[in-house]
Amino acid sequence: PTSEEATTKTPVKEETSSTQENSPTTTLEEQFSNEFNQLTSTEDKTNYTREYLTQNTNLSVEQVEATVERLNLSRENVTAQDIYFALLKDLADQQDALLPRVTLLAARDSELTNEASIALTENSPMFRAALANSPSGNDVVSEEDNIIVADALANGYINSQTDATNAANTLSGRAWVVDTGTPATMSNGLTAVPEGTKVYMQWIDTDGAVSPVYQASTTNKLSSSGGSQVGPGAYAFDLREAWVDSNGKAHRYKAVSGQYYRLWIDDYKTVDGNTVTMLRQAGGFFPGSYINSVTGNNIGQFPLIGKNMQRTGIFMGVIPTNDYMTTDTSNWIQDNEGPISNPAVTSTSEFVSGKVWSETGSGDYANSATGPNLNSGDIAREGYQVVMSSLTSAGAQAYKAQVESLPTDQQAAAAHQLFNDHPEFISATVTGKTDANGAYTLRFPSGSLSKDYLYGYVLDNKGNLVKGYSSFTSPLFRSPNSNLSFAPQTAPYHRPAKNAWVNVNFALVETIETTVDITNFDVTANPAQRGDTAIIDVTSTALSPLPTHVEWRDSKGNVVQKSGDVTTVEEAEAAGTFTIPDDAKTGEIYTVYIVSGGNDVAADSLIVQVQENAATYEPVYPTTTVEQDQTVTIPTPTNEDGLALPDGTKFEGGNNVPEWATVNEDGSISISPNQDVEKGNYNVPVVVTYPDDSKETVFAPVLVQEAVPTAEQYDPTSETINKEYGTTATEDEIKGAITIPDYPTDGDQPTITIDDPTQIPNGTEEGTVNVGVTVTYPDGSTDKLTVPVVTGKQADNDKYTPETTPITKDFGTGVTEDEVKGAVTVPDYPTDGDQPTITIDDPSQLPDGSQEGTTDVDVTVEYPDGTTDHITVPVTVGKQADNDKYTPETTPITKDFGTGVTEDEVKGAVTVPDYPTDGDQPTIT
Known part of the structure; x- marks a missing residue:
């Protein structure tokens, strides 16, 4: 069995990197197979496998020998692929022994660096096939590494605001770049993220089961209205298809209390090179955190309880690159005097003051009107460096003309260009650090502080620029109170007499993308047993600087294990080890959470199974190869030892069975992938229910191969059609002359069409015409051939018309047969070859000259083709002389x-x- 991710739309084709396409897994498999298949004796195969393990792992000699023995290389007809899959299974069981150690939980965008290791990526078809054959507890794939595309806009389930309001089992919303506007989720005045921006969603069911990761993409094409739920930046997830855990329970999102969701957009670059990063999530406030679908802390989102979640929002801030918004760093002015204790009344002039804190969302989970407040749960940041720049008078004028005059969505790029070209427009950049209360003051040189054109940001104590709420969520020079909806409270204000700014606060959002995965168990195919120890893998560049801990919760949400604060990934992984309680029940779900600043920012779950049958049996499906447009039935699985499963075992489709596969009651699987199904390896999930009601999910590995066009499989033949002269062949006759030997008579049949009906001879010309015909098979492939239509020779008596020359004889003179025959001619009859025969039908008709008048002598013209014409030759006997x-x-x-x-x-x-x-x-x- 493999994990729930392998049951989704595999093979994952989208955005497969070159690293994945040329992964070391594929290279090693080919290397192993090529060398293994050259061996003939069991001894050679054993020695080669032993050597392979020794070179590519750090297994001990004893472990290598045990592994080789388990592979059972003496089996008849064993293939390299069989051994390699079994090898992967065995190594997965011993994952800690791999060299270098490779977890199967790599973060997105991670790279595999050692081709000598057996490191399997989630997008490797061989990897999925291996998992499908492996009963190991270590075949779990990270949700983040195998993503389900569930785009309700792209598939047409949602096409309008009405759909977004009413469509069941959906989560919809919009995403914006925070430039100038409000944090509302409708009509907020912000700029939508670019067309096609990918949005991710994951949810946790009421029992704690964590779903796969779903993906959708934004669009600006359904509506241009900022007040529409499908306005610019719209996204929607189609969650109608449930996923099924290993206990057979279907999980479907329907926006009820206890179903938590989180949303995120990965950082991306603008066209001018700046970084766009997530600032806010509605609901939930804290970006990327899990939020209950039904909550009193609503900041624009709306649950149609039991049906859908709508009007969610994702707000992105922009971080400038290359320091173009400041003077050269060598010219930064260091303010080392510290914060002014009472900036509201001080006599000092030309300064900017405020506070810096790390925002946790505490106290602001329901704040949809203004920037966040400094609440008790937030953390004042000491030693953080505030950087503030101002414009010269000339710079301000140029900025007005070249930046502020443009539409909002074009201003950031224009500002980038302006300051790249004219860094002298920045009058000064002043920087200073915060005190223990997070307070700071930046004193500008006399005459250098512009009232209306400032830009600032904060660096943490490691020098990293930290995103956050401020007046400067986008790299634009502006007045600190010009974007109050995102400015932390209390709102900034200007002291005209001193040309000073007070309360220019920064509420930092110190989120770092973090994932947690249980490496050896999951909720779909790898249940845990009582007493098993769950191991977690935490992936992050660094844990959030906010207070962070790891906790496990049961199906009812009770915390059953909680660590102290952790500050590194290694500490989190060590603290997250969890032993399944001895009293755990079958179907109990345990969920591990990374909790940062009081927010659940990452989660994964496992299911417990304690029944005898599911732990005893290991159903195995053979790897089945099927071509596109081919139908194949996979047989009922047997136990791994080849014996039948116990009587009463039931089978049903598991999580996200491909549309082209049907799991039958007896466990057999009917598969019929059409040409739209991409070639590659797939795993068909099957939930097996044993007589004791224990369940497990197993997988039938299927290799879909590119269909051989039907036209390449069959050779149509045609029969010659013979038609008499003057008779026209019909289209049906021509089509009926085509036969396709061995083509099955059931199912869709090929269509036969005549390429050019005007080719069909009308019977007026002798000879053969090859009529072009196209055979179109149900798969769209075609064969072309011709049907010979032979028009027979025209009968001579039809083709020719004999003519006669009248014969005149004097009275008393009889006419001879030759004279009569000679009077018959056949115009245009060829002079070469056989000639027509002329006979007198009744020689007694020949006048003897004794009677005046005309006698029509009957003559028969017989042609060489046997046809005849009948004609008369007029013989006229002249008048007898009177004197006679x-x-x-x-x-x-x-x-x-x-x-x-x-x-x-x-x-x-x-x-x-x-x-x-x-x-x-x-x-x-």
Whole structure:
């Protein structure tokens, strides 16, 4: 099992540094695997592992031998990865023996410096996989090192002021840079932090269970109104998804009494190089401290109890760099006279006086109108150095023209530029130290103190610039009473007669980012047993100078162990060791706090589990590899010895199961990561409930690999489509010609589209057309191929039209077959190759010339393709000649002698039998 952080959105991809990407863990794993895999015998593997441990740890000879024996290198089919994971598990159990000692609780931005050590970063996929296989009590990961992005603005859960008011399980607010304005959380006149500034949130449940760290980012895009809950600098955390502890309890933030939260923004640089650092938190006042969701100390925040927390605020101060707001340090004027005892009535001229104290929030937790007061819980600072600068007359004029004339959010950068260019505009920088009461006075040379243009800050007794409430929360020259909402009280005032300023106070906020982590137990996967000793790791550059101690509290908030004041990280860690009481109950949560100036500034928690089953069994899931867009079922876990878990064991999803994973009742896990799931190692959390009702959380390691595009896995084929000439292929026919061998028939199917439908042949041209087709698979990958569409040859009798030449024959002359055949032609028919055959259907039709008129002789043209055309050849027999057709006859003429015969009588004696009487008649001459 691993910790709750490993159950969140792993692998953590955001802001992975180059150090992490090239971490020594990866190098060592590759080195180990490469060399181990070259070995074949158990003896060689044992010797190599023994040598590896000797070189990379300071385990004793006996410890090395014991470790090698536990690894069981004689197992069949054991891989280097199996051994390396087991090695990490074993070493985690012996973490104190590592050389150099490396806790798994590195602070943010820390660097791993020794590649020879086995130092695992939270962002190493191998590390998470190792944790998932490790039952060790030392596999706990720091919350701060594994952050859940839960941005309600980015995911659209909150889009408006109404959403910020009503959205359940959210915490929302805004963040500003304190330049000129008020500490209200609405309409305060301050400048929003830059777009996309990361905001962090952590909360503690009513039973003391400390949540993972959540991250959101600010935006200035939802509203430009300073009076809107989603105005510039807005942030919101979506906390709808509960996290589950190892006892199966779901923890969900809903802004009820007893749920504490804290907010913070890490220091960042402005565009001109200044440092922006957190000054104030609403609620809670003290930056980064835990505050009850329901409290009488409200400074602008508002809980919709049982639903959400809204109108919170984060206020950032700006610290200048490079001393451009002062004269050269060699020219600083040291005021060694000490504070004036009664600056309100002294006759001294041209001075600035006030007090310096460390603010704890005491007395100001509900102060939302002014800067803080010096209250009994605050600490007057002795020996702190106040630094104050003033402008010359020329500097003041230039400042008015080039800085004050600009919008507020542009003034700090403009001032930086002005004084970089003209350091002579600063008339004097005077510095002096505070007395035992925190009082100071700075006496300026005559004529050098400007009434309206001052800037000051405080250095601690180590020379560090300390942020705090003052008139100078931003690097701007101004009148000390010009920003009274942030000026510590009593308010500063000017004595005109003496040109002196009184009550120019500094309420220092001496917070130092500090985290505490229980290194060997947590609340999700690594429960503690009665009598176990919890070890804490405190991470900080230095503890706060405020009174600081370590205390442990139980689930009811009772303090069960409290240390004396500690001043170093080492003292805090030593004081924070805690032994689980012998009467602790299963499900009891113990929380360790770092308390600074009375404020809870860091916390971590563990859960107790005393039942037999959870302590006896160690369920193990195999590492499962799955591709994006692939579905795989992980089998039910077995105990680490390979045997089944006891009957009646139940399984359910743990803390933040990935959306693409489903934990089934039998403990099997269905995983279906899509292409949006980043490749890498993940751990699926599973809450195991044993028959005795004891619970534990185990993890199924999953390696998501980049999906091989479906198009690379299958080879579509196409069949040729044959169409008769004149027949058009349809789109469905073409799509139907595509097959994808071995493609599963269940689930989503590929889509087939025709690239260019105009390619589809319409049947009017013979030949083959390759129609382009695209196969689109459900994963979006594509295959392209062509479908051959063959249009058959056009039938000759369709392609060609025979023609005939009429035949004319004289009467009496018959026509021959060849003459008739020769009268038939086929225009455009190619002259090469086989030729059409012409036959006379009925030779008896051929006229023999004995009959006048036209006879249509039927002819068949048979083409080489077997098709035929039928046509007639007109044969015309000419008209028979009359002298052949008719035989004239004469009638003898008898005339009396002497009587001559006339021509007409002779002509009349001639007749032509059967000659038609109508029409022209023969002429007889």
